[in-house]
Each structure stands twice: as C-alpha cells, then as structure tokens.
Amino acid sequence: MRKTAAKLLAAVAIATSVATVATGTAVADPAAGVTPAAQDIVGVGSDTTQAVLNQFSTDYNAFLGASSTLPRLYSWDAIGTSPITTKTGATSIARPNGSGAGISALNANTKTTVDFARSSRGPKAGDPASDLFVAFAKDAVSYATATTGSHAPVDLTKDALTKIYNCTYTNWNQIPGYTGVGGAIKAYLPQTGSGTLSFFLSALGLAAGGTCVQPTAVQENQGTDPLLADADAIVPYSVAHYIGQVYNGHGSGTDQAGAVTVRSIDGIAPIDAAHVLTKTFSDTTFGRVVYNVVREANWNAGDTQATALRAIFGTNGWVCKNATAAADITSYGFRTLPVGACGSTTHA
Template sequence: MRALRTVVLAGVAVATLAVSTGVALADPSSTPPVTAIVATGSDTIQFLADQWSTDYNATSPTNPFYSWDAVNPTTGATGDTIETKNDSNCSIARPNGSGAGIAQLEAKLQNTAKTEYCVDLARASRNIKSSDGTGITSVVFAKDLITYSIYNGGNGVTNLTDTDLTAIYSCNASLISSSYTDAPVTWNEVGGTSTAAVIPVLPQASSGTRQQWLTDIGSPTLGTCVVNGANSSGGVIEENEGTNAEFTSTGNPTGYKNVLFPFSGGSYVCQADTGKCPNATGSLKLEDIDSKAPLTSANVINVSGLTAFPSTYIRSLFLVSLNAGTAASPSIPTSPINLRALLGNGDKSGWICGKNGTSTTAATDITNYGFVVASNCGTLTGQ
C-alpha cells in the first residue's frame, strides 16, 4: 500500500535544536506546599505540564501549579515514592499514565490535617470513562493524534488501513482477507515485501495512549502475538518511547525490524522537531493511516482541513479534577483549593485557555510542545 508521506526527521538537526531551545525540566525542584495545585498521570503531556508550571507560577498565583512526571525523570524508575505535597501523608507511589493519575485523584488522599488533597489534577491523554468512577470532570485543552510507528529501515510498510490494524492486534490475518489464515499478520499481507510477521507492541496498561489506540482500532481482542506492555526482559514499555529495548537490535535482535507501536503525533513533534521534550524516538518513524499523513509539511500534527488525518485517530487532551457539580452539570471546585484560576469553569476564563484571550502563554506552550489548541478549550465533561 502506497503512503502519501512518511515522517522522518533528521537526527543531527534535531539535536542542535534541542540544545538551542532547551528541554522541559521534570518534577518539582522542591516539594510543593499543601496549598499548591498538584497533577500526576499521563506521560504524553507531562513535559507540557512542566512548562505550564514554570509559566503559570511566574504570574504569582495564589495557588501555584506543580506536576510530577509519569516515571522518575532521573532514574527512569516506575512507581517510586513521591511526596506530592509537603506533608508525610502525601507520600504515594508515582502514578504512571492517565488511568493511574485518575485513580489517584479518585482516591481523594488528604494531608494530615485534612485541609487539602494530596493530588488535585490528573493529566489525561484520553477522556474520562465510566470505569474511572464518579465525581470527576475533565477539562479539554488541546488536540493530538495517534498513529503507528515502525522501525526505520525495517520491514514495515508506510501505510495501513483500519482493518489492517485491527487484524494486526488481533493476530488474525483472516480479518483482512478470507484467503489469509487465522494467524499473525505478515508484512506482505498488508502491502509489504517481507513474509515476516508483524510484531504489534503496546505500552503499559495504564497508558491513555494505549487505551485510546485500542478504542480507535475497534477494541480488538488482543492476540497472543502482541507484546503487551513489557519487553522480553520484563521491562516496562512506556508510551511514546522508541528507545525501549523492544525496538533495538540489542534488546530484540530477532524482531526489532518488525515492530509496530502506537505513538502520539504531538509527542513525536515535541521530541524530534521542536526539541522541547527529551528525544526518545529512537529509530521509530511515524506512518500514514488510510493514506493520510500524521504531520503536515511543516511538521505540525495534521488535525484539520480536507487532507487531515482520519478523525478516528484524532483525540483531545485533558486535565481531570474532582467534580463540584453533577454529571449533567459539572463544575470546577473552589474548595479546598480554588482551581478556577487555572482551569476556568467550563469556559475560557482559566489560564490554560488564555483567560478569554488576555493571555496566550498557555496556548504558545501547547503549540511548542507539539499539540494544537482545542477550539473548545475549557469545555467540561462530568460523571
């Protein structure tokens, strides 16, 4: 199958850009006070949230904003202990991913004096769903997309269809054609030349990108050929991480040329083009779905216009808070911390949506970190 465009970005130029523009700092430099607004959760938007912390706090807000990354930014450890706010009761296992961030928010852990919550927000690269529980609301702020990536120079193809992707993660080629067998899909069955089997890979279970991707490709029953969140050494596979051993000749010498892995378009741009995020794309490159390119010629995610990426794979990005209203009429809390200066209340009055046009800092950050400002920024979804 012929691709209209393949995304490959020059490593030397990217490295230079990363030095000149700087990479977002990670984790609070000191333990936040109990009166701070604290977020945990999604890997996809963690570096944007780090930048927001710097820029929002420069306005001297009553309640400053801090964000803890999904994994330890120094050691790469998952689930290590963090003290989200300056109170011993706020020591928790670091939430890794959208689902884990939302679960921590739902736990409603409070400081020793029971005056504040230890976590006020969850970063989420998917919207809330019924299995997350009740009493929460999501605030949309940006658009992103998910596509598949393959090893640059490997056996992969540059364009796949919805049906191809469903079959690949079902490990069932007969879903593509009745002339194929119920067995893992091979590259020549989806337009390639190699008879090697595709190795579909997924990030760890709490990843919002993983959950959204599986929804996008029709929620298939995962086949046994799927590398499901951990590599052959038992190491966790994080979303948007092309440097994992699973994607290298050293860590996966018999399979690295055949991997297929979902990847956030915005995160890829941030890592490989703007240089605002640490570059962990490795040897992975983004590819087309249904003959539509994930990025424009200017290396911006392709989410609008007649040639936009298929809408199924375009997603919104969110901050999730507790719900001070109802499922039908959600509201952003004003107590114990007033979150409305940051989030608004179902409108564009909050800092992240530009304070009704008086501040564009947050929007500039969204663009710099690879995403597109949502036209409905600030809109609430409650449950």
C-alpha cells in the first residue's frame, strides 16, 4: 500500500515540473464503451462544474498514461440517460442532477458506486458531518436576461434582485429609476437540487423564491431554453459556465447560452474585456468557491483510492498543482484559487 501511495504521489510531483502534458477534447460522461474500473475515482452532481471535470478526467488520465494501473478519474454529467451504472460492480442509480442531488447520491452509496460529488455550493446546515468539501476554483453567479429585446435593466442592485425574487417587484416599472417599457417580470429559478439555486437564494438572503416565481424550473446554465428568450424573463446563471460556453467554445447541444446574456449587479460587471470572470465581481456576495465533496472516511482511509483522491484533489494534487489543470480551470471560465486554498477542506 505504501509503495502504491509513493508511486502516485511521485507521479503528481513530476506533473508539477512539466509545462506541457498530453491533452484531449473533453467528452460528456465516460467515453462510449468505457466503463470505469472499480478502483477508479468517479463523480456525479453539479451542472456548473461538469464540463471542467470532464476536461480534468481527459487530461488527468492522459497524464497517468495508457499503461498506468493507478485509479483514473471519471465524471458523469448532470443530465442524460438514467439510470446510470457509474463503474464496474456499482449499484445502478438515478442520474443525480445538481449539487444537492450529487451529495445525496454520495451519502446514499459507498465508494463502490460514487467517490465524489461535484458541488457549486459550499457546506450548509443539514449536510452530514462526514462530508468533506474540497475547494478547487472560484465562480460567481449573476442574473441573465434575453440578449435582445429584454425589458429588464442590464444592471440591477442586489436589493432589486431580492425584491424580484421575494415578489415585492412584479413589474419592471416598479424598479427605482427604470426607464423601459415595463412588463410583468417572469422570474425563473433552476431545478431542485441545483447548487446555483441554493447559492443564489442565499446570496439574496432568501430561504426560497416567492409565489410569483415561475412554476416551471429551468435546467441551470442552459440559455437555450425557449422560456428564457422571453423579454420579461430573468434567471440566475453561473458566470464561469457562461464564459466557457460563449467565449471558449465549451458549449454544445442544449448546454449553451442561447439567447441570454449575463448582466451586471450593483454596477459591477461580471466579465471583463478579455472575457474573464472579474475578481471584483467574484469578491462580492455573488462570488462562490466550487468544490468536490468526498466522504471524510474515504479521504483519510490510507488505501489506494484515498491516495488517489488526494493526488487528484488535494492541496498538492494534480488539480491544484498541475499547469494543465490550471489552464483547464481558466478555459472553463473559473478563477484559480491561491496556493493553500485550492485543495483546502471544510465541513458543514
């Protein structure tokens, strides 16, 4: 066991000294015909971070090399055919759609089925104390409206957003200083279990959306939904995911920005001229750290899979130390975390 751990940690150390490693195009879910092995590190959950985790899996597995017998990394998207059999010998499960659903799947199963849950929210009351949230990047959430013809302002205050989602404001012309044509606001929220849903409401100081919120939930970060092309529609949206979709060529199928554009809050633009998530915006209430959630017992077990988890996600692991991983984080719209913050762990 000690020899296996030494080999894996040595491999990670080598990666930190290599500026260029083999990369490939990320794919959704494990590639067709590929079933992860029982020892592999497999995750489910967040829509927001699924694309960058797909890229991580491609690049980390290339880094290990075809002949390596060490655990590989795989990630299952939030939506797709269901149920899924995540790895060899796993229990078949309903595909988890969102951070909360991924965390629930982590806690309802063992490492024979799920090793980590992607999460775009941090720990909160009600999460099991056995869950360890491992930080890996910085994101932010703003609101999105139709790119053309929207009745919504292109800049709203936090107070106005709160009053939209608690139903104090139900028409655009109720917003102080509004000069548009008005219209009944159609406020949308993402699907139940979404980390973006949980984070956005918390940022507004709300436990839930008001009764005026549209009864149809939308899949988070999918501006292709025809409901969002409405001139009166508004929806929370991951800034990083939007950047990846619109500027860096990572959108595909329904996972695209479509007819919506991410807007400013309190006069602070979330995206700069270089199409990067601005530090100023990510330092506001609407900035968030994104995580991969593991079982603390598995993280500390000292076996091959525990060593692999740390070698991938830990402070000295591939995600936090490898130049290709850093480039992936940036390409998918996120901001890298400072040394020591990436790979740091926290509980509920």
